[in-house]
Amino acid sequence: MCEVKSGFKYSFDPKKCEICKGKCCIGESGYIWINDDEIYRLSKHLNLEVEDFKKRYLIKIGSRYSIREKPYNFGFACKFFDEKTLNCSIYEFRPNQCRTFPFWDYFKKNFKELELECIGVKLLSN
Template identity: 50%
Template sequence: MSTLMKEDGFDYVFNPSACEECAGRCCTGESGYIYVSKAEIEAIAKLLELDVKEFMREYLFKKMYKYSIKERKNGDSYECVFYDAATNGCSIYDARPLQCKTFPFWDYYKTRVDELKLECPGILDKEDESV
């Protein structure tokens, strides 16, 4: 039996073993925003051994009053610049932003489970918890 993750207030559970076969769909696909706070910016810059300003110039862009991680185009798709296809993982994993850490348990998806299932193959209904 897999170890499923669950969070109070969510009608679904998450099977993390699905990530092995998934090719990082949550880090790739449609263009989106990967927001980073000031503390997260400092933590990622430190991990990459970069000056904060240099890191921001190279890897972030401003969206209204926030900062988001840049993406690169890959065919018809986009991917976070820190997605590493070779390892199917995140190259800043230890300092990845909260937005990434909390996926797939976002308030946005509480009422949009079908949309989430299309993106993430690890989503199961609560009644499937015995999987």
């Protein structure tokens, strides 16, 4: 079943994620923001102390944290992108930024760009 969110002119079919090969996790370098609660949950899931998790997987940008990236093909991938399954290795524990994709305010005015990145989106008919 497709998801629709108020204020957005497109729907999203999460079943398409199964065949997408993780395009939202790879590409140009960018920030993958993660908050303190998400850091805590994910570090516990990985059986790491919070400080060890931060050192291994995060970079600090000002007062915020972003998940590290790794080189992938001709761009970058999230550190938690599984290159064998072409999916997120921490899907159930992924940060809110990932959970809310593709319903980001940025894409309200940049739908064509979103279409290139996500095969699960479709403009709603008026």
